[in-house]
Amino acid sequence: SQLLFKDKAKPPMVFHYFPFFGSTVVYGMDPYAFFEANQKKHGDVFTFILLGKKITVCLGPQGNDFVFNGKLAEVSAEEAYTHLTTPVFGEGVVYDCPNHRLMEQKKFMKFGLTIETFKTYVPLIVDQVEDYIKKSKYFKGGKGTVPLTEIIPEITIFTASRSLQGKEVRDALDGSFAALYHDLDLGFNPMNFMFPWFPFPGNKRRDAAQRKMARFYMDIIQRRRKDPNSAAKEQDMLWNLMDRSYKDGTPISDKEVAHMMIALLMAGQHTSMATTTWTLLHLAEQPHIVADLYKEQQEVCGLEPRPLAYDDLAKMPLLNNVIREVLRMHPPIHSIMRKVKAPMTVKDKGYVIPPGYHVLAAPGASAMDEKYFKNPKEFDPHRWDAVEDEDSGETFDFGFGLISKGTASPYLPFGAGRHRCIGEQFANVQLGSIIATFTREFEFALPGDGKVPPPDYTSMITLPTPPASVMWKRRNP
Numbered sequence: 001s002q003l004l005f006k007d008k009a010k011p012p013m014v015f016h017y018f019p020f021f022g023s024t025v026v027y028g029m030d031p032y033a034f035f036e037a038n039q040k041k042h043g044d045v046f047t048f049i050l051l052g053k054k055i056t057v058c059l060g061p062q063g064n065d066f067v068f069n070g071k072l073a074e075v076s077a078e079e080a081y082t083h084l085t086t087p088v089f090g091e092g093v094v095y096d097c098p099n100h101r102l103m104e105q106k107k108f109m110k111f112g113l114t115i116e117t118f119k120t121y122v123p124l125i126v127d128q129v130e131d132y133i134k135k136s137k138y139f140k141g142g143k144g145t146v147p148l149t150e151i152i153p154e155i156t157i158f159t160a161s162r163s164l165q166g167k168e169v170r171d172a173l174d175g176s177f178a179a180l181y182h183d184l185d186l187g188f189n190p191m192n193f194m195f196p197w198f199p200f201p202g203n204k205r206r207d208a209a210q211r212k213m214a215r216f217y218m219d220i221i222q223r224r225r226k227d228p229n230s231a232a233k234e235q236d237m238l239w240n241l242m243d244r245s246y247k248d249g250t251p252i253s254d255k256e257v258a259h260m261m262i263a264l265l266m267a268g269q270h271t272s273m274a275t276t277t278w279t280l281l282h283l284a285e286q287p288h289i290v291a292d293l294y295k296e297q298q299e300v301c302g303l304e305p306r307p308l309a310y311d312d313l314a315k316m317p318l319l320n321n322v323i324r325e326v327l328r329m330h331p332p333i334h335s336i337m338r339k340v341k342a343p344m345t346v347k348d349k350g351y352v353i354p355p356g357y358h359v360l361a362a363p364g365a366s367a368m369d370e371k372y373f374k375n376p377k378e379f380d381p382h383r384w385d386a387v388e389d390e391d392s393g394e395t396f397d398f399g400f401g402l403i404s405k406g407t408a409s410p411y412l413p414f415g416a417g418r419h420r421c422i423g424e425q426f427a428n429v430q431l432g433s434i435i436a437t438f439t440r441e442f443e444f445a446l447p448g449d450g451k452v453p454p455p456d457y458t459s460m461i462t463l464p465t466p467p468a469s470v471m472w473k474r475r476n477p
């Protein structure tokens, strides 16, 4: 009876035929459809097998809260992610150090993400986008079609590197750094999460690229120390991180700084690139929103709009609500995982999740649930019009009742709690500047059936199925 009780207390298990594979394929093909189907059967909390791992999905605002607010003694992000991230970022940072170290590292990163730095970033980002458009083979003449999954990754890394990463990194992307990035990026894939012990053929190249890239950052640090005037006027993350010490007096080594820079590059690249791509697709689907965005820019920057500045972005509610709405429908990260370290009780259900399991939050599921968002499948930036001051920490109303901004929220594209994203403001600056520049230059429409392509869940990040093309027409041919 002891055994029976124990089994009863565990969350329900999703039915599957094969012991090790479990629900791997169904989950992998379309995680949200899998969650929805099982939520109907089992409620908000259930367990499935992902290549031998027991994963307990915790849905809804309460599920988000349960995972994001788990105590340090109960949940570990580092044990869930380290196999994936440590070979790519390098040792001693993020998930390859105790949690208190990560907390200090995130604080250091935040010091480099201030309004002062953002003011210098906006013109740099705009300049990169304009330069890219000028040189791209896809933007010749007065109109054409462009595959977004080809150009947006480049625009994203060029803009992030010229601003946050520093001029040296941007310049190197025209040379050897691009190939290094490519090799490293191939190692950032879900297979390494699922089969950490498997010697994939790309692993050697990944490891060599990681070492070379770290060396590249360390060399920049050395050069900057010798000649403090080099890139002196720039306010990038490298200047911000170098020569800092932890609270206990331990200096951060140059190698750790290099590894943090790689972590920031990787964390920002995939998420921002996915969001920009989805944004342009939805704008092309509803060209009237592009017209309104252009009008909004003219109101802020003049009829012949002057160059965009950081302060302008805050005065463009539609632009901000477009980004919010894209992140509601297409949050780049569909599954947030923690390894369970001590038994966790799901209060209102009486389930106990044993150590060794993983818990999984999917805020993207609640963000598409009609319980919280009217007509959830409709792309409507105006549903956010009532959001006045998101940073007030108060509850806010988006048209159908009050929803708190705490961790028990249905809308958490940047996560919550101690692992919450530090890149949100930078992402908004980067995305806002890119989208504003595109809407100044072009009108958009979708080719073919006029439908936004479906998501492809096979990579780490929820991206549209390639080539995700849009048609463009120059405003001033």
Ligand code: HEM
Pocket: 077, 102, 106, 264, 265, 267, 268, 269, 271, 272, 275, 327, 331, 332, 333, 336, 337, 412, 413, 414, 415, 416, 418, 419, 420, 421, 422, 423, 424, 426, 427
């Ligand atoms: C953490 C989303 C952009 C750096 C996170 C988490 C989410 C997220 C959901 C929490 C992960 C978890 O709890 O396991 C996003 C989205 C972005 C974005 C949607 C863009 C649209 C960026 C950028 C940077 C960045 C641009 C860097 C400049 C980080 C870092 C963490 C994080 C350092 C902390 C990881 C931790 O504490 O465990 N992000 N992110 N992110 N993100 Fe972002």
